[in-house]
Amino acid sequence: MSYRFVLLLTALCFISCQGPKQKTVVQEETGVSSVLPGQDVLTVDLDSIAYEKQMPLSAFFKDVRYIPLETTRESLLGRINQLCMQGDTIFVLDGVMARSVLMFRKDGSYIGMVGSRGEGPSEYVAPTDCGIAGNLFYIFDSRKQCILYYGLPDMKFSHAVTLKQQQNARSRYIGIDANRIYADVYFPGTSPSYLIQELDSAAQVVNKWISKDAYNRGYHSDTYFTGESFFSKTSVGIRFKHLASDSVLAIGKNGIYPYLSFSYRDRPTSAAVKEHAERSGEKDILKSLTRLGGVHNIQHYTEGERFILFFFSRGNYLNHFIYDKKTQECRVGIFLHDKVSPKLMDQSVVPIPVWEDDENVYFYIHPMEVSRFVVMLKSGEIACQPDDKAALSRLDEETNPVLICYRK
Numbered sequence: 001m002s003y004r005f006v007l008l009l010t011a012l013c014f015i016s017c018q019g020p021k022q023k024t025v026v027q028e029e030t031g032v033s034s035v036l037p038g039q040d041v042l043t044v045d046l047d048s049i050a051y052e053k054q055m056p057l058s059a060f061f062k063d064v065r066y067i068p069l070e071t072t073r074e075s076l077l078g079r080i081n082q083l084c085m086q087g088d089t090i091f092v093l094d095g096v097m098a099r100s101v102l103m104f105r106k107d108g109s110y111i112g113m114v115g116s117r118g119e120g121p122s123e124y125v126a127p128t129d130c131g132i133a134g135n136l137f138y139i140f141d142s143r144k145q146c147i148l149y150y151g152l153p154d155m156k157f158s159h160a161v162t163l164k165q166q167q168n169a170r171s172r173y174i175g176i177d178a179n180r181i182y183a184d185v186y187f188p189g190t191s192p193s194y195l196i197q198e199l200d201s202a203a204q205v206v207n208k209w210i211s212k213d214a215y216n217r218g219y220h221s222d223t224y225f226t227g228e229s230f231f232s233k234t235s236v237g238i239r240f241k242h243l244a245s246d247s248v249l250a251i252g253k254n255g256i257y258p259y260l261s262f263s264y265r266d267r268p269t270s271a272a273v274k275e276h277a278e279r280s281g282e283k284d285i286l287k288s289l290t291r292l293g294g295v296h297n298i299q300h301y302t303e304g305e306r307f308i309l310f311f312f313s314r315g316n317y318l319n320h321f322i323y324d325k326k327t328q329e330c331r332v333g334i335f336l337h338d339k340v341s342p343k344l345m346d347q348s349v350v351p352i353p354v355w356e357d358d359e360n361v362y363f364y365i366h367p368m369e370v371s372r373f374v375v376m377l378k379s380g381e382i383a384c385q386p387d388d389k390a391a392l393s394r395l396d397e398e399t400n401p402v403l404i405c406y407r408k
Helices: 220-227 270-280 285-291 367-378 386-393
Strands: 006-008 041-045 051-056 063-068 082-086 089-094 100-105 110-113 127-133 136-141 146-151 157-162 174-177 180-184 194-199 205-211 229-234 237-242 247-252 255-263 295-303 307-314 317-324 329-338 341-345 352-356 360-364 402-407
Touching: 051 317, 063 386, 082 127, 082 352, 082 360, 089 127, 100 127, 127 174, 127 229, 174 229, 174 237, 174 247, 180 229, 229 295, 237 295, 270 285, 285 295, 295 352, 307 352
Parallel strands: 041 255, 051 329
Antiparallel strands: 006 041, 063 402, 082 089, 089 100, 100 110, 127 136, 136 146, 146 157, 174 180, 180 194, 194 205, 229 237, 237 247, 247 255, 295 307, 307 317, 317 329, 329 341, 352 360, 360 402
C-alpha cells in the first residue's frame, strides 16, 4: 500500500514558529540559537499509512547486483560505521576493528587505507566520522578532537584542524557544509545544555544550536550515551537526528530547520515518559519511551536526489521506510524482500541502506550477518546474475560485508 506525504508550511509542534525566518534566541537558554521555523516539512501520518509485512524492493528498483568487498589481512572490516562514495571509490569507516578508513573500488577490489594510524600530527587514533567536503575528504578523530583533511582524488594529507571548544566539551560526530563545521557536543559527567555547535573553517565555535529543553522534549540528557545525536551526510545535504526523536532536521547555509516528522496519536510527552520511568523503576528512559509506543531510533538514514530510506522503531518493532521523491510514494514495512530472493529476507539478514548516487541505491549486509547470507546463498535462497556468481561463490563466514546495488 502507498501513502503520499502531506506538506506542511508550519513548524513541528515542539519548535517555536515565532518571528521572522532568522536565528532567534530560545528564552530558557541564552546564547543558544533555535531552529528556524519549518518550511515544507515532510510529515508521515502513521495512523493513516498501511504497514506491510513484506515490502518488495522491486517495487522501486529495476534490478540488483552484489559487490563483495575484497577480504585481505589489510582490508578486513569489523563494522561499517560510515560509508560514502566519490567517483569509483568507496570509503568505509570501521571504528571498531580496523579503526581506520579503507578504500575500495565499486567492483569491490581493495585500494588501500586513507592516511595512517598513530599519534603524529597527520595521523589518527580513534576515527568516529568521515565525509566529503568539496575537493577534500575528512576524518574526525574523537580522541584528539581533530579533523584531518586529504585531497581528492590523490588522497594526500592536506592539513589538520583541532576543534576549539569550551573547556571539557567533546564531540564524536561532525558534518561539514559550505566551510561550516557542525558537531555534536557533550560534557563528560554533566548534562549538555545544547545539542549542536557550529564552527568556522578554523574550528572556532561561532554558534550553539538547539537547547535540549526546547528540542526533543528534554530527552537528550537521559539518552545521549545510549544512542547519541548524530549526522547523516547525504548527497543532498546534512541531516541531524537524535535517538529519542521522532523527526529529522536539515542543516543548511541559513540555519537548522525541521525536515521530516512522524505524526501519530498518543505521542508520548516528556512528562509521560519520565513518569512511566519513575513508576516502573526503569533506569533507561528509552525503555519507557519504547513501552509507551513512541517513535524513536531513526537510523541508517540515506537520502539522494530520488529516495529517502531509513529504519525507525515504534514500540518494540523495527520498520523499514522508503519514500520516492519522484512519485511521492511512501511505504513502510516490517520485512524487506525482492524478486531476486524468493524467500523472505527475515530479521537475521537485513539489507541496510547506505548511499545513493545518480544511478543506484546501495545497501550492505552487516558483517555479523554475512554468515547467514552465505548460508542462504549456498542453499539457493538468493538468486543472482551470472556476472555476480563467481565472486559470490568465494564467500565464506569470515569475509567482508557485501554491498547490494539496486538500479533505479
